[in-house]
Amino acid sequence: MIEFHNVHKTYRVAGKDIPALHSTSLRVESGQVFGLIGHSGAGKSTLLRLINRLETPSGGQIIVDNEDVTAMDANGLRRFRQQVGMIFQHFNLLASKTVADNVAMPLTLAGELSRSEIDQRVAELLARVGLSDHAKKYPAQLSGGQKQRVGIARALATKPKVLLCDEATSALDPQTTASVLQLLAEINRELKLTIVLITHEMDVIRRVCDEVAVMDAGVIVEQGPVSQVFLHPTHPTTKRFVQEDEQIDESEQRDVFAHVPGRIVRLTFQGEATYAPLLGTIARETGVDYSILAGRIDRIKDTPYGQLTLAITGGDMEAAFARFTAADVHMEVLR
Amino acid sequence: MDTLVSFFANIDWFEIWLATGDTMMMLGGSLLFTILLGLPLGVLLFLCSPRQLFEQKAVYALLSLLVNILRSLPFIILLIVMIPLTVLITGTSLGVAGAIPPLVVGATPFFARLVETALREVDRGIIEATQAMGASTRQIITSALLPEARPGIFAAITVTAITLVSYTAMAGVVGAGGLGDLAIRFGYQRFQTDVMIVTVVLLLILVQILQTVGDRLVVHFSRK
Numbered sequence: 001m002i003e004f005h006n007v008h009k010t011y012r013v014a015g016k017d018i019p020a021l022h023s024t025s026l027r028v029e030s031g032q033v034f035g036l037i038g039h040s041g042a043g044k045s046t047l048l049r050l051i052n053r054l055e056t057p058s059g060g061q062i063i064v065d066n067e068d069v070t071a072m073d074a075n076g077l078r079r080f081r082q083q084v085g086m087i088f089q090h091f092n093l094l095a096s097k098t099v100a101d102n103v104a105m106p107l108t109l110a111g112e113l114s115r116s117e118i119d120q121r122v123a124e125l126l127a128r129v130g131l132s133d134h135a136k137k138y139p140a141q142l143s144g145g146q147k148q149r150v151g152i153a154r155a156l157a158t159k160p161k162v163l164l165c166d167e168a169t170s171a172l173d174p175q176t177t178a179s180v181l182q183l184l185a186e187i188n189r190e191l192k193l194t195i196v197l198i199t200h201e202m203d204v205i206r207r208v209c210d211e212v213a214v215m216d217a218g219v220i221v222e223q224g225p226v227s228q229v230f231l232h233p234t235h236p237t238t239k240r241f242v243q244e245d246e247q248i249d250e251s252e253q254r255d256v257f258a259h260v261p262g263r264i265v266r267l268t269f270q271g272e273a274t275y276a277p278l279l280g281t282i283a284r285e286t287g288v289d290y291s292i293l294a295g296r297i298d299r300i301k302d303t304p305y306g307q308l309t310l311a312i313t314g315g316d317m318e319a320a321f322a323r324f325t326a327a328d329v330h331m332e333v334l335r
Numbered sequence: 336m337d338t339l340v341s342f343f344a345n346i347d348w349f350e351i352w353l354a355t356g357d358t359m360m361m362l363g364g365s366l367l368f369t370i371l372l373g374l375p376l377g378v379l380l381f382l383c384s385p386r387q388l389f390e391q392k393a394v395y396a397l398l399s400l401l402v403n404i405l406r407s408l409p410f411i412i413l414l415i416v417m418i419p420l421t422v423l424i425t426g427t428s429l430g431v432a433g434a435i436p437p438l439v440v441g442a443t444p445f446f447a448r449l450v451e452t453a454l455r456e457v458d459r460g461i462i463e464a465t466q467a468m469g470a471s472t473r474q475i476i477t478s479a480l481l482p483e484a485r486p487g488i489f490a491a492i493t494v495t496a497i498t499l500v501s502y503t504a505m506a507g508v509v510g511a512g513g514l515g516d517l518a519i520r521f522g523y524q525r526f527q528t529d530v531m532i533v534t535v536v537l538l539l540i541l542v543q544i545l546q547t548v549g550d551r552l553v554v555h556f557s558r559k
Contacts, residue, residue: 093461096483
């Protein structure tokens, strides 16, 4: 479990104090995949680096598994960092070392295992990330996705309890991103590892996270379970991220709405309701007509959801609305 | 054939052989001590420089000033200024032993700056990743910084070795011996053009070999 109590961070640049993170309190449960989303400069990178004290907080307290990170001395901090894995946007692998030596590095630095124990552990880790055949290669000979897999294997070497991901997929193409995210989800499930990741893509949050915090100008502006925040965003920053993910252009949408008659509603289905033939049934029984203006059927982590924007005309509209609500479909009347 | 022999009439090949040996000894000895002193100094310069692991503005300013003073001093002046210190260290200011201290003092600041630059080329992310693994500062230097900067450090050693070759030639002025000494005493002062040509060609070959070996090492350790 990771807890932030009134943690804040201010940088001093050229004699001026620049706040990077305003007083923040936060709680990440063990075994959770916790996402932090924000634009660059929103403070998410600072927040992530405070967890393993790559950044020193200006004030407040950070507790990880009942240990006060803020109070640790240099030795304590080194031992603590061995329990926290970290992966990076640009992988940060050592170009001078082979894949196997990169993965072995946290173990050789810790100096607790013998050479043969390290070799065995490295072989296990490379098998887990699917790179057993590449052990003797140098990072420059690998693709971006393979490099990040080496990064993940390296981060897991010391069997950490927490994995920090710093924009881990931002330098990868969509397909590679999907496979790396799948690997992270797998690790989270099988090793019961707590993962904190930062990203600027809502898609990453939607695919792997359980809980999300949205950051803007050094403040967490919205936080909650991903399905809640993603499907019903309240803060303008969150709305913008969701729209980016769904590729909605607001002015275009307004034009479309202006051209259609009747009421406009947005229906959100979750879980089993996503696949039920609700729309047809209700339309038939209440005599309403509908046209679909926008829609998306997808998954939030493992839960299917659907979100449809409909223009509804004729029939018994009120009855139809009541039926939707009764069927556990979230309904928003847009016009 | 006869004209060729008569052209090289002034050459005492045994003398040339001894001078080549002296040059190699001066180069080897001074390069060794330059690396032994310059590498730690370069690491220290890097660590103390702004926004690095041990940011120490005062220490950096002081070291930087010292390095700059030694680097701005013409080597020929350094040779002479150093004589008392050289005698103190080696017991003589003459010959190979007398040349090595001024060569080391002349080349170390230069090499240290090159090492500092090579270390600065290492991606900050690598340092951060190593810190995140729980490495101590010493481990960051030995396990991450130096291995990652290895191609740059080999390039620095190559450039320094070649600079030292030209310094050894100058050291001839104060009686250090070596090919440069031969070139000055016979080739220049006695107008023996053949001696000049042979010594310069030998120095050229030496520089060529150093550069080629250095380039190979850089490529080998680049892993790109």
